[in-house]
Amino acid sequence: MAWHHGYYPSFLVWSGVREMLKFIVNRGLWAIPVLLMVSIVTFTAMQLVPGGPFTAGAGGRPIPSEIRANMEAKYGLDQPAWKQYINYMRRLIFHFDFGPSYRRQGRTINQIMFGNDFWSDPLHAPVLVSAQVGLVSLFIAVAIGIPLGIISALKQNTAIDYIAMFFSMLGVSVPNFVLGLILILTFGLALGLLPLYGWGETPLQVIMPAITLGTSGTAFIARLTRASMLETIRQDYIRTARAKGLRERAVVVGHAVKNSLIPVTTILGPLTAAWLTGSFLVEWVFSIPGIGKHFVLSISDRDYLLIMGVILVYAVALIFFNLVVDISYAFIDPRIRYE
């Protein structure tokens, strides 16, 4: 990888390593209060939700009050809220135990989110099923979005640019559940090319969900790349590069593209987190056994600990990927120092 004009990324020198380690540790420590706040706010919101997990049984029949009281006592729901919270956090921190599911008897939240046996079969763990769909979406978004944006910028105000930008505007505007249904209708039902729904039977099953999930991101990245690229190619150092007689290709690839990717990286963090944890609508529409569907089901079921679990997993993913993005800045832009 050709470094930027003889600069070296700060982490290639010893002080840089220290600087970066300090940065990572700082950000890691900052994650602790954030996660605590997230857990407290979620926990409080759940206390405010009318109705509990045991107010209605299967099929919506009311549960007799004595049974309900017993159930609540069994799970410690009769204790004061702060005590429940402390107990929950203690189990989570010391045993990595997200607690039992109130609605699915005999299942734990760990099993629901991470599968029955994570280590022996990680690919079918719901978290990683969502992650696989997200990863393919991310690949689509980067592999199509960035080149599309670059070409658009280089051919600014030509037909190619207009068409590309129209489609990316469309891509940003179409809700993913609508797009998913349209894909099912065309490629699934009308043309019969791709399986309609399901997971794990054939690799083809990942295509439609990934396109559905990735389209808005692809479009967004294309627009962002184009904007950033347009700004970059007007910079003085691009003119310098041309003036010193570099081939156009070297100017575009080595200078313009590289420098215009910085803002694009910024949004990859939140995008990745959102996708890896799965968009529940996409998983719902395509019947994919990821954790995305629990984002909604857990709330309508009042399965409190599952809500806590999925929100915490999401927050951890978000923080982690933002950190990854911040670190990867150093590869792209050596001027950035960690403070």
Place this chain on the structure above:
Amino acid sequence: MTVRERGREVGGPPPVIPVEMELARPSVSLWRDAWNRLLRNRMAVAGGLFILLVAFGALFAPWVAPYSYKETDYANNRIGPKWPEHIMGTDKLGRDVFSRVIWGGRVSLTVGVVGALTQFVIGLTYGSISGYLGGRLDNYMMRFVDVMYAFPTLLFVILIMVVLGPGLVNIFIGIGAVAWMGMARLVRGQFLSLKQKDFVEAARMIGAQPLGIISRHLLPNSLGPVIVALTLGIPGLILTEAVLSFIGLGVPPPFPSWGQMVNEGWRGLRAVPHLTVFPGLAITLTMLAFNFVGDGLRDALDPMMRGTM
């Protein structure tokens, strides 16, 4: 010697402009100028016209829509698009889909407009306080926003909706609770950079009060980006409502909203795709229209930003 850059001449002797020509252009205000630029943007005009059309239908739905949104006709249920009685077909209860799409525009547009206003008021207040006062308070206020950002937004709205129950007003509250954060950050950033400027310093020097500085100098100067952000935020609000309705947390039936209609039609996708396609199209086109207008507004208000995100 002239240097050619992308086919355009730069450098060289400046063109001589006769004095009469320089004065030929009448002076126009900033907003007038922006408006003229907006009208020259074809996509933005098309988007604006489409929004006006939807708004007209929504506002005058009882007169515009051929049927009422709840009028059932079991004899003619689930029929495909048929000119001229049911141009978008009917649903499983025999209700006219076209009429319901027109009525559904009420929900989406109301959510877009009221949501944007809520976002405007809360975000502007929060951002102004944080940005104007600065210092430790600013730091705390922004850390709070950072924490809120760690929540999955949609999930948070859903959580609020479950606490409050379905309904249009609750949708506003739910959306308002999360949508202000981006606006607050934007306003704060604007204020931070503006308050360093000389004209603000000068205003302070002649004894202007903080509220006066905010309302006379800081707010008007940050209005451009704020308006653009508000317009570009509307599609997101419409989407949130559609998602909430799609999962059954939106406006209670029988009043139609587009997301709810997609949800109702989805199960019969194979047999009666029109129940899904038309409301889905309505959401997409409306969001597209707002995006084009927002884009056009940005180019118009800030020509330097032309062609950027």
